[in-house]
Amino acid sequence: MHGYAGRVLHVDLTTGKTHVEPLNVEYAKKYIGGIGLGMRLLLDYSKPGVDPFSPENPLILTTGPISGTVWPTGGNGHAFVSKSPQSFGVGESKSHGSFGTELKRAGYDAVIFTGKSEKPVYLWIDDDTVQLRDAKHLMGKSPSETEDMIREELGDYYIRVAAIGPAGEKLVRLACIINDKTRAAGRTGMGAVMGSKKLKAIAVRGTHDVTVAKPDEFLEFVKEFHERMKGPATQKYRTLGTPLNVLVHNKIACLPTRNYNNASFEAAEKVSGEYLNEHYVAKIIGCSSCAMRCEHMCVVPEGPYKGAMSRVEYEPLWAMAPYCGIDRLDAVIKGMELCNHYGIDAIGAGVIVAFAMDCYENGILTKEDLDGVEARFGNHEALIQLIEKMGKREGIGDLLAEGVKVAAEKIGKGAEKFAQHIKGVEVTGYDLRTLKTAALGFAVSFRGADHNRHGAYGFDVTWGKEGNPKRFIAEKGRGKMVKDREDLYTVIDSLIICKFSRGTYYNGFEDIAKLYRLVTGFEVTAEDMRRSGERINNVARLFNVREGLSRKDDTLPYKVMHHPVPDEGPSKGAYVSQEELDLLLDDYYEARGWTKDGIPTIEKLKELEMDDLIHIVENKLKKAGKPREE
Amino acid sequence: MVKIHERKFVAADPEKCVGCQVCEYICSMTKEGVFNPLKSRIRVVRINQLINLAVTCRLCEDAPCVAACPRKALTQSEENGVILVDEDKCDGCGWCIEACDYGAIMLHPDTKKVFVCDLCQELGEPQCVKWCPEEALDLVTADTLAQKARITAVKKLFQEALKTTPVT
Known part of the structure; x- marks a missing residue:
C-alpha cells in the first residue's frame, strides 16, 4: 500500500497484551484516516451508553494517509478519537508537529487502546516492538518533562512522545494530549480519557519508509503547493x-x-x-x-x-x-x-x-x-x-x-x-450573537462548541468587514453553507492536513482528490472525496444519536440567546432567538437529508453506502413516529 | 585537491531555519525514492523549540572521518572535497561517525554502511537547497559564510542605529 501503513495496533491495557491487525481497506477508502477512520473504528469498538472514563470506552489514535510524506502541512498530523467526557458524544482532536509522521513510519495507521491499566504505564512503540512500560516515575510530570525523561530513559533523542500532564492524570474533563512540547490535541477532553486508562504517554520511534503511489507527480504537486504557500492564502x-x-x-x-x-x-x-x-x-x-x-x-x-x-x-x-x-x-x-x-x-x-x-x-x-x-x-x-x-x-x-x-x-x-x-x-472566540452562520455551525458541531468543525464564521466575518448586515440575519440557505464547509473540514481532518493551509487548495475537492490519488493510487474523483466528507459527518452524527444526543443538544449558550450585545456600535442589540435557531436547524437538517430531530435517514445512509450502520437509527426513527423508508 | 577556500558545502542559516525537516524528506526521496528522515544526509536538530538548525557534511580539510577509517573505505574527492564511501570496504564499524564533530556521517539503516552528503552531484545541485521553503539552506564556502555573517551584523547594527537616531 502507498500512503497507508496498512496496519492497526491493538493495545489492551487491562491485560497488557498487544496485537496487530491489517487495516480494513474498505474503511480507509470510505473514511480516509484521521478523525474519519477513528470515528468509524470507535463505533465498532465501543458499546452504547458507557461512561467516557469506563475501561469500555476505547481511545483511538490515528494518522492519515498523508502523514509521513513531505506534503506541506499534511505530513505530520495525528488525531485522537473517543467518547468525550465533556459532551458524552463523539470526542476528537488533532495535533501536528512530528508525532504523527513518526507513528506512520513505525508502521501504523491507527492504535486502539481498550481497557484500563492497573498501574500507570506508557506505551513504547519501537517499530514492530511494542511494550507497556512502568510510568510511576513520570506521574505528576508535564508532557514536556515526560518527553525529555522518556528520551533520556530510552536513550534516543529522536523519539516522539504524546503525553498527558497532571490534569489528565486527575481526570480534569478538558485535559489534552500534548506532543512536541507545545502541540496539543486540545479539545473535548481526550487527555482525561487517556488518564482514566492510566496511560501516561505514547512514545514512538519509526524507521520504516513511507512511499507514495506516484512519486514524481507527487513531488511536482508539492512544489506547486510550496509556491501557493508563499502567496496570499497563508500570509496571515x-x-x-x-x-x-x-x-x-x-x-x-x-x-x-x-x-x-x-x-x-x-x-x-x-x-x-x-x-x-x-x-x-x-x-x-x-x-x-x-x-x-x-x-x-x-x-x-x-x-x-x-x-x-x-x-x-x-x-x-x-x-x-x-x-x-x-x-x-x-x-x-x-x-x-x-x-x-x-x-x-x-x-x-x-x-x-x-x-x-x-x-x-x-x-x-x-x-x-x-x-x-x-x-x-x-x-x-x-x-x-x-x-x-x-x-x-x-x-x-x-x-x-x-x-x-x-x-x-x-x-x-x-x-x-x-x-x-x-x-x-x-465556547471559542467568535461572538455567536453577531455571526449567525457561525451560530448554526457551532450549534450543530458534532464535538460541541467549536469553530474548527465548519469555519462558518468565515462568511460572517467577511460580511462584517464589508459592513454587510447579512451576518445578523438567520435565513434559509445557511444550512447548505454550513454543511458544505463541514464536509470539507472532515476531509481535511481525516487526511490529515492543516486547516491553516485550506486556502491554498484553490480547486477545492479537485486538489484534494488529486493529492489522495497521487499518494494512495486509489482512483477517486472530487465528488468521491466530497461524499467521504459527508459520510464522515454522518458517522459522527450516528455516534451522537447512538449516545442519545438529538436536536435538543444542537443549541446555543444561554447568553447567546438571552443577552443582546450591549456595546454601542455595529453589533448593538444582536442575539439569536429560539425562532431563528429553529429556522437555521430546520434548514440545516434539510440540507443534510436528516429528520427534523436531526437523525440521519435510512435513505441518506444508503446513498452514502453506510448500510452497515443503519441499525443505529432504525429504532430512533420508529420511536419518532416516522414511517420507515422502504 | 580543491583548496579549502573554494570548497562548497550546504549550510543552514540559524536565523531562517524553522526546523521543518523538508530537507530531510527531500533528501531521502532524492537519494532513495522514499520518505524517511533516517535515510537523509541532512538532519534537523531542534532544541527547546527556539533553536532549530539543519546539519550536514562540512567537507572538512583533512577530514577526520577519512583519517579515522581503519579500512580505507573513505576518501575525499580531489575535485570538490566530497567524502566518497567505498561500500565494498566499509563494514560499518563507526570510527568515522565518532570522528565527525557534526554527526554528518551516519550508518544507513538498510545497507549498514556509512553514508554522507554528496551535494547531489548527479543532479547538478543539492536538492535540499533547491527545496528549502525558508531559503535557509545555501551552498557556501567558508568565505561566503563569513561575508554573509558580516553583512548581517552590519545590517543589524544599522537597524539599531536607525531606531535610536531620529531621521529628520
Missing part, C-alpha cells in the same frame, strides 16, 4: 499569525469579552497580534514537512512572568485576555505555559476562568468559595491562580476542572446562565 499565518483576529473581531464587535458580557474589548490593542509580535514573539517555527511555518513561539522578557514561554494562537489568547477582561499578554503567555504544563485545553481553561469571574461578580461564587482568589474580570493573578488550581484539582479547582457545564450544575443558584458551552464543550 506566516506574519502576525492567528492573533491577527483580535483587532479584526474587535472592530466589527464579534469578540466575546468578559464571558459574553460584551462583544468588544476596550484594551484590544494591548492584546492584539500586532502587540504580541512586537513584544513577545521570539521565533516562528514549523511542523515537520511544513512549508508555511506558523508556530509563533513567545517568550516573556521581563516582569513578574519573565521567562514564561508558549506557542500563542488566537483562540487561547482570546480566552485568557478579552474573555477574562485581561489586558496583559505576559500573563496570557504564562497562562498558556501553565496549560501546557498541566495539559489542559487552553481555550476551555480561559472560558472556565471567565465563568468563575462572572459568577464571582454576580455573587454566585464568593471569595471564600474561590479559596480567597479575587476573581474580578481583568485580574491577571486570578487567571494564573485558577489555572493552577484546576490543573491540580485543588480547592475550587476541583469543581472548575469539571468544565463550565458540570461546574454550573454543581454550583446551582442560576450559574447555568453564565456557563457558555455547547454540548458541554466551552
Whole structure:
C-alpha cells in the first residue's frame, strides 16, 4: 500500500497484551484516516451508553494517509478519537508537529487502546516492538518533562512522545494530549480519557519508509503547493499569525469579552497580534514537512512572568485576555505555559476562568468559595491562580476542572446562565450573537462548541468587514453553507492536513482528490472525496444519536440567546432567538437529508453506502413516529 | 585537491531555519525514492523549540572521518572535497561517525554502511537547497559564510542605529 501503513495496533491495557491487525481497506477508502477512520473504528469498538472514563470506552489514535510524506502541512498530523467526557458524544482532536509522521513510519495507521491499566504505564512503540512500560516515575510530570525523561530513559533523542500532564492524570474533563512540547490535541477532553486508562504517554520511534503511489507527480504537486504557500492564502499565518483576529473581531464587535458580557474589548490593542509580535514573539517555527511555518513561539522578557514561554494562537489568547477582561499578554503567555504544563485545553481553561469571574461578580461564587482568589474580570493573578488550581484539582479547582457545564450544575443558584458551552464543550472566540452562520455551525458541531468543525464564521466575518448586515440575519440557505464547509473540514481532518493551509487548495475537492490519488493510487474523483466528507459527518452524527444526543443538544449558550450585545456600535442589540435557531436547524437538517430531530435517514445512509450502520437509527426513527423508508 | 577556500558545502542559516525537516524528506526521496528522515544526509536538530538548525557534511580539510577509517573505505574527492564511501570496504564499524564533530556521517539503516552528503552531484545541485521553503539552506564556502555573517551584523547594527537616531 502507498500512503497507508496498512496496519492497526491493538493495545489492551487491562491485560497488557498487544496485537496487530491489517487495516480494513474498505474503511480507509470510505473514511480516509484521521478523525474519519477513528470515528468509524470507535463505533465498532465501543458499546452504547458507557461512561467516557469506563475501561469500555476505547481511545483511538490515528494518522492519515498523508502523514509521513513531505506534503506541506499534511505530513505530520495525528488525531485522537473517543467518547468525550465533556459532551458524552463523539470526542476528537488533532495535533501536528512530528508525532504523527513518526507513528506512520513505525508502521501504523491507527492504535486502539481498550481497557484500563492497573498501574500507570506508557506505551513504547519501537517499530514492530511494542511494550507497556512502568510510568510511576513520570506521574505528576508535564508532557514536556515526560518527553525529555522518556528520551533520556530510552536513550534516543529522536523519539516522539504524546503525553498527558497532571490534569489528565486527575481526570480534569478538558485535559489534552500534548506532543512536541507545545502541540496539543486540545479539545473535548481526550487527555482525561487517556488518564482514566492510566496511560501516561505514547512514545514512538519509526524507521520504516513511507512511499507514495506516484512519486514524481507527487513531488511536482508539492512544489506547486510550496509556491501557493508563499502567496496570499497563508500570509496571515506566516506574519502576525492567528492573533491577527483580535483587532479584526474587535472592530466589527464579534469578540466575546468578559464571558459574553460584551462583544468588544476596550484594551484590544494591548492584546492584539500586532502587540504580541512586537513584544513577545521570539521565533516562528514549523511542523515537520511544513512549508508555511506558523508556530509563533513567545517568550516573556521581563516582569513578574519573565521567562514564561508558549506557542500563542488566537483562540487561547482570546480566552485568557478579552474573555477574562485581561489586558496583559505576559500573563496570557504564562497562562498558556501553565496549560501546557498541566495539559489542559487552553481555550476551555480561559472560558472556565471567565465563568468563575462572572459568577464571582454576580455573587454566585464568593471569595471564600474561590479559596480567597479575587476573581474580578481583568485580574491577571486570578487567571494564573485558577489555572493552577484546576490543573491540580485543588480547592475550587476541583469543581472548575469539571468544565463550565458540570461546574454550573454543581454550583446551582442560576450559574447555568453564565456557563457558555455547547454540548458541554466551552465556547471559542467568535461572538455567536453577531455571526449567525457561525451560530448554526457551532450549534450543530458534532464535538460541541467549536469553530474548527465548519469555519462558518468565515462568511460572517467577511460580511462584517464589508459592513454587510447579512451576518445578523438567520435565513434559509445557511444550512447548505454550513454543511458544505463541514464536509470539507472532515476531509481535511481525516487526511490529515492543516486547516491553516485550506486556502491554498484553490480547486477545492479537485486538489484534494488529486493529492489522495497521487499518494494512495486509489482512483477517486472530487465528488468521491466530497461524499467521504459527508459520510464522515454522518458517522459522527450516528455516534451522537447512538449516545442519545438529538436536536435538543444542537443549541446555543444561554447568553447567546438571552443577552443582546450591549456595546454601542455595529453589533448593538444582536442575539439569536429560539425562532431563528429553529429556522437555521430546520434548514440545516434539510440540507443534510436528516429528520427534523436531526437523525440521519435510512435513505441518506444508503446513498452514502453506510448500510452497515443503519441499525443505529432504525429504532430512533420508529420511536419518532416516522414511517420507515422502504 | 580543491583548496579549502573554494570548497562548497550546504549550510543552514540559524536565523531562517524553522526546523521543518523538508530537507530531510527531500533528501531521502532524492537519494532513495522514499520518505524517511533516517535515510537523509541532512538532519534537523531542534532544541527547546527556539533553536532549530539543519546539519550536514562540512567537507572538512583533512577530514577526520577519512583519517579515522581503519579500512580505507573513505576518501575525499580531489575535485570538490566530497567524502566518497567505498561500500565494498566499509563494514560499518563507526570510527568515522565518532570522528565527525557534526554527526554528518551516519550508518544507513538498510545497507549498514556509512553514508554522507554528496551535494547531489548527479543532479547538478543539492536538492535540499533547491527545496528549502525558508531559503535557509545555501551552498557556501567558508568565505561566503563569513561575508554573509558580516553583512548581517552590519545590517543589524544599522537597524539599531536607525531606531535610536531620529531621521529628520
